[in-house]
Amino acid sequence: MTTSTDNPVDRERPVSPEPSNVSVRSDRSKEEPYNFKTNPSPSDRERAVSPVPSNVSVRSDRSKEEPYNFKTESSPSDRERAVSPVPSNVSVRSDRSKEEPYNFKTESSPSDRERAISPVPSNVSVRSDRSKEEPYNFEIETGKPIQSEDDPLNFTGGSGKDARSELTANLKKRILKNYGHEQSQQETNTELYEIKTVKKKEHKQKLVQSYNEIFTHSKKNKGLKVLMKGVAGIGKTFQTRMFMVEWAKGNSNNDIDLIVSFHFSELNSRREKTQSMEDLLNDFFNINQLGIPNYDKYKVAFVLDGLEMCELHLDFEKNKDLTDIKEKASMDVLLTNLIKGKLLPSAHLWIISQPSGVDKIPPQYIHKVTECQEKKHKLTAILKKRILSQYEKDLSQQETELYEIKEQKLVKIANEIFKKNEVRAVLMKGVAGIGKTFQTKMFMVDWAKGNSNKDIDLIVSFHFSKLNSRRDQDQSMEDLLNDFFNINQLEVPDYDKYKIAFVLDGLEKCEINLDFVKNKDLTDIQEKASMDVLLTNLIKGKLLPSAYLWIISQPSGVDKIPPQYIHKVTECQETLKRRQRLAANLRTRFCEKYTQVEDIDHPNQKNTEHIIKRNSTGEVNDKNKNVQTESVTKVNAISDIFKDKKDQTIRTVLTIGEADIGKSFHVQKFMKEWVKSKDKLLQKHVTWTKDSVLGKDAEELIFPLNFSKLKEKKKKKFSLVGLLNNFFEETQESVISDYAKFKVLFILDGLDASELSLDKGDILTDVREPASVDVLLINLIKGNLLPTAKFWITTRPSSLELLPVDSIDRMTEIRG
Incomplete structure (x- = not known):
């Protein structure tokens, strides 16, 4: 169905000397879409007069780097149009010019002011209050009925x-x-x-x-x-x-x-x-x-x-x-x-x-x-086209996926994000660089292709860093949406009639005081208020209550919105494929590093042995008891040192040995054996407990760290993830949300050279919380940080007292 205007028939219209092609697309241009500007808008300044009409950019004022923001070029829609020497075709949706685009910021509409008299008659819009032809009113000015021979309504009379x-x-x-x-x-x-x-x-x-x-x-x-x-x-x-x-x-x-x-x-x-x-x-x-x-x-x-x-x-x-x-x-x-x-x-x-x-x-x-x-479909169609042109080609596989936290299940399709009617506001959290923005782009592209969320008419995206810049302005929600779509105030859609999904990204960067308690309630999208009031009422469901909200945040920002206003929490995580790629990249790195390790003629290969020392009360005595062991077991394969004994879980192994006895040699030998196992996917060198939360497909990672290198970082603060990124570029390239999903082994070689204070009392549990290197290490060893990880520490006997004995599950020795 097509539009027109209301049509009062009581005025007589001038007769056009000849028919003209008439635009049927309203006051807006036949040729212009719902355009989005592509340079900063000149809407607030006088524009130069163009001698001829110009095409209007479809890109908006919004930053190219901000997701879904379309303003990137100035629109010529605000410039005064040149006077045509001859009559022009007139839109059938009003008195507005054919060249005026549908809904972008242009000069004020002539609909509210007196129009200039055209030198020749023109067809009149079917959206205006004037009818192009008087319907069925077949009287001349005298008011007397007429009967013309060619009138199709001529009626000969009768009642049958x-x-x-x-x-x-x-x-x-x-x-x-x-x-x-x-x-x-x-x-x-x-x-x-x-x-x-x-x-x-x-x-x-x-x-x-x-x-x-x-x-x-x-x-x-x-x-x-x-x-x-x-x-x-x-x-x-x-x-x-x-x-x-x-x-x-x-x-x-x-x-x-x-x-x-x-x-x-x-x-x-x-x-x-x-x-x-x-x-x-x-x-x-x-x-x-x-x-x-x-x-x-x-x-x-x-x-x-x-x-x-x-x-x-x-x-x-x-x-x-x-x-x-x-x-x-x-x-x-x-x-x-x-x-x-x-x-x-x-x-x-x-x-x-x-x-x-x-x-x-x-x-x-x-x-x-x-x-x-x-008709909603016009703006929707233009928005979908824009989304596909901007984001579809950029959606290379990012190896991320969404999990619904409460249900502990994978969100397989975009339809599941707002699956239930009672789900209005959804929070997606995820660590920096994990792929949250990729998920939102994929959501938009899938919608734009018509594959999901068909009940949504428009997707509107704002980044909190942009909203911060408007916090001192008073504006209405309608103003905010008009700016997003770059819509002229005279052509404002009725947003209440649209099903809108808001994507609000970067909550952790929000500098607006979101006062959900004291802010006044707001229900009218045309009422002006501060950005704080607009956002709190949008999130609470007072403004545009039928709208969906998808709020994106790093873990540090999730507490900025009270949980009662969030109906579902999802988390963006890496896929198994990314974890496998990280493990493969580390194996490649170590393969190049340790290829020359094995030498059967090396004195440490022929003249040393590796033994496990045990006693009757446990694997390791505390320092107040006799340190003599009751039995000694030779280590045939280095991986044996991590095997559990009966009900005892072996997490931390301490290997002692005199200087130059071959401790580092055995570490390197083990690293080479692990690297070689890359072609034997079922072979696992380290034994984890049966009741471990790790799945059977969990990848193994080994991080060899030298205490002498760690000592160089003692004056700086790192998170555990930051420390790994500092030593291993592979972890930088493959962002991991949770290392607890890996079977991780840390090899800490040369404790005697550390000069670190490993008796710090600070408790640390967050792998992304910065701390000194010694605080990180002691919390790792004690199991406060990454409790599923295992440790192999080497040292000379003289440095045994640097570690708390109760944190050591097994002691081995390299001896001649």
């Missing part, structure tokens, strides 16, 4: 079946002659919705798919009274024309014999006359007294346009009842009885009004309410 068919056929010809070609050339830009009241307050909208649905009702009333409301210029009159054309073509409402159209401005002019309903219909059809049809036998549909302009009293209580269509009365009495169903009770009525006029008819006489709205 043939007469009815003749009048219906002639009326259809007239409608098609006046509107058939024009309507077929116009593009659909508005649509009708049936408005249903649910639970007395809530309103549910249902799209009217066909004009057959206009006069259908569950109660199956004999004659239905339908109200169509819509703002000025939205296209209500054009909808009625389409209704008539579809009927005239035989495509809808085939049970209707006649469609009778009046504008209330015309009926106002007859308010001083006394006439019958039959007189009114005869004047409409231009029928003389010799051939009056029996209108009671016809199925008539009245289209009454412009209720807001009605100057009649319409006294539904005091006006007398009237049932005879031949009885004369005032126009006020005729209309109230027609609407109440006393006159022509089987007739349908479609009453058209702007919102200001809907209360002129009591609701008990209206069986159905429809609303003409701007």
